Amino acid sequence: MKKIKYSAAINQAQHLVMDKYESVIQIGVGINTPWYVGQTMNGLLNRYGEERMIDTPVSENATTGIAIGAALSGYRPILTFPRMDFMYYAMDQICNHAASLNYSLGGNSPVPLVIRAIINRKGEQAAQHSQAIHALFMHIPGLKVVMPSNAYDAKGMLIAAVEDNNPVIYIEDRELYEFESEVPEDYYTVSLDKANVELEGNDLTIVSSSYMMHQCRIAVKALAEKKISVDLIDLRSIKPIDSETILNSIRKTGKLLVVDGGWLTGGVAAEIISIVVTQGMQYLKSNPVRITLPDLPAPASFVLENAYYPDNTKIFQSAISLCL
């Protein structure tokens, strides 16, 4: 099988769904320029034209409503936000409308909308250009929220998201774009609600997602040298969360480290630990540990950024203390 980049996998998925379904249209600020979306949109404008690739003014609130309206009227839009930070203007449409419409209208008004949301951390870009706000969406009933960590899942989950009849927030971290993995060329889906046990081990369970999975992989290699074997779980979806896979692992290891790229309070790590404590307390041999961003807006200075963003060293050290 061929190895391709994460960004190329997203690109392939979009070509395939736009080929297969005339109803797939794309909309958003900067979707037709690599400035905003890297290589993920290569060839789409040429192949499908401006009618299906709509680059918009900066009007996020209205654009999101427009995507919802198109979804209610027979289309399957992919709406892209080149930075999660720009989604706050769209929050009303996402949370008040897309998420709850089907329920509040009696169950026959599906909103088949995919929202691609890109995280751009670091680079001294500060508080309004660095945010990873996946946990906010996790809180909203009616949304599905996925954050693939490798090219294979990126492709399969994007296709599955487009086929799904519900609003799916599909979160990409730009730092993953260059990472390669083996990806089949054809059309396939990866389910939107299953975690993946990426590595099996007995001493410790590490649960993570998206870019932080990459940092975990590095830490896990170093831990293997210290004879600590890790069950490494890639969440893939943070709504719904695959509790079963996590609990099965905890039953075996008795120890939990959760690594998330968002903020501490009310975040993904808090939710995972809550699941384990309420449903699997009896298996735990020690207090669960979480590694997240501090409860702080992103600072600009790279010196502060280095202190702000946890990396594989921190994961390694926390794992060692947990296993001592």
Add this chain to the structure above:
Amino acid sequence: MNEKLNLKESTFISILKSMIRIRFFEENVAEIAKRQEIQCPVHLYIGQEAIASSICADLRNSDYVYSTHRSHGHYLAKGGDVNKIMAEIYCREEGCSRGRGGSMHVIDRNVGFMLSSPIVGGSISIAVGSALAAKMKNKGQVSVAFFGDGATDEGVFYESLNFAIVNKLPMIFVCENNSFSTHLPDFLRQSNTSVSERVKGFNINVDKVDGNNPFEIYKSVGKMIEKARNNEGPSLIECTTYRWLSHVGYWQDLDIGYRKKVDVEQWMNRCPIKFLANELIQNEVITQDEFIKLEEEIKNQINNAVIFAKNSSSPDPIFIMEGLYN
């Protein structure tokens, strides 16, 4: 020409100085970005200097100014501390935001420069909030929001405009129309590319001026400031202009196909600084020698700011949480 200059000779010397200061500052920032001395993304103001400089010429320290991602020119024109903004672009502790914000988050409350927001349209409504406060305090203050034509694509612009009008606030909306929102030209985004025409139905006092002509801008905004100070409500001034460099960074983005080299060259020939300097020299307001001396002085000031920034310390990670709450 003399009639224009009758306005106030010293004012135009100040405006010229402000424009040159912004130009040198931005050229320096471009250089240090090119040398990769900074990582922080920078949105340079080169080509648009006449607008900030002329709008701010008669503003007081007690008047409020709000800005965008393209913040440096507004900050300097309002009288912001040149050392502190340079140090902020270097993300240092001695920077105006202590290295927490970088180029897009600058502040100098001493001179009424309140904030800059890199969220498009993000600071317009906040500026209206200061206008509301100014009206309630009733001390003749005005509030000014700088924003681009791109920001008028956000709904919050119209909501803010309406509120300011309905409440007769001492507010001046300054739209710098450089006809681009990053890569998208106005005609692909807007049903009517003239912002001043578009908002006429709001019953607001509007004017459209050549944003590369300090005389026009100064004259027009002067009336608006007077109105605002006399409790006669808000105004909007649309200044047509052009940014010479890429949306972000130090290069000229001719390679990505959204604008033509001839257009950029044409606008560069309409350099606002050259224009004003020529007018002032021809009308014997200043001599060529004085102009050169002025340039030297400002160059020194900017060089010193770079030295100040480089000598400033990096923030200490131990104090990373400092400033989260007041």
